[in-house]
Amino acid sequence: AQSVTQLDSQVPVFEEAPVELRCNYSSSVSVYLFWYVQYPNQGLQLLLKYLSGSTLVESINGFEAEFNKSQTSFHLRKPSVHISDTAEYFCAVSATGRRALTFGSGTRLQVQP
Amino acid sequence: DVKVTQSSRYLVKRTGEKVFLECVQDMDHENMFWYRQDPGLGLRLIYFSYDVKMKEKGDIPEGYSVSREKKERFSLILESASTNQTSMYLCGIENTGTDYGYTFGSGTRLTVV
Numbered sequence: 675a676q677s678v679t680q681l682d683s684q685v686p687v688f689e690e691a692p693v694e695l696r697c698n699y700s701s702s703v704s705v706y707l708f709w710y711v712q713y714p715n716q717g718l719q720l721l722l723k724y725l726s727g728s729t730l731v732e733s734i735n736g737f738e739a740e741f742n743k744s745q746t747s748f749h750l751r752k753p754s755v756h757i758s759d760t761a762e763y764f765c766a767v768s769a770t771g772r773r774a775l776t777f778g779s780g781t782r783l784q785v786q787p
Numbered sequence: 788d789v790k791v792t793q794s795s796r797y798l799v800k801r802t803g804e805k806v807f808l809e810c811v812q813d814m815d816h817e818n819m820f821w822y823r824q825d826p827g828l829g830l831r832l833i834y835f836s837y838d839v840k841m842k843e844k845g846d847i848p849e850g851y852s853v854s855r856e857k858k859e860r861f862s863l864i865l866e867s868a869s870t871n872q873t874s875m876y877l878c879g880i881e882n883t884g885t886d887y888g889y890t891f892g893s894g895t896r897l898t899v900v
Contacts, residue, residue: 708888775830
């Protein structure tokens with residue numbers, strides 16, 4: 675079985691500051707990794723994903739995440755956040771042999787002016 | 788892009804009622820899922836289905852059942868709703884095509900009174 679740990683339940687940060695949302699996973703088989711974002715009163719939107727190839731993946735709105743196999747991590751980073759990035763972020767993993775996603779408990783990013 | 792539609796955005800039901808949550812996809816994907824989302828717990832898998840009439844229990848199936856009579860529709864059933872089933876319910880599909888990933892509906896916020 676796999677599991678996902680998001681170490682921070684809330685991350686307050688000032689606008690234009692950098693941010694890192696941490697995600698660690700455990701799995702005995704190969705995995706695909708995802709970050710989803712949920713804005714207030716909305717559904718889940720895919721932010722970025724790692725399937726294979728380059729371990730650094732980027733989203734269209736400036737976020738990036740790096741797959742680190744040795745540390746079993748997939749941390750999400752942004753060099754300069756905006757007020758509009760305020761949302762809840764979920765890390766998720768799918769593993770060979772189990773088609774469903776396993777989610778972390780979520781990190782609420784609060785960007786302050 | 789695949790679209791996943793959940794029939795109700797908000798639902799209020801009484802304790803003991805039988806509740807149906809409906810989810811429809813507009814493509815032909817085999818794998819469909821039901822999750823519930825609770826603060827601090829992230830998303831937890833209730834059931835998933837890998838084809839018509841095929842289903843498998845997730846991590847928290849107690850108190851729920853599912854139905855998949857047609858490929859595009861996956862229903863979650865609360866046989867006798869209880870207050871501890873008050874939650875946000877999200878339906879998702881696994882897109883195994885060229886743009887691999889998972890797409891979710893907007894969610895149904897169910898309140899059991």
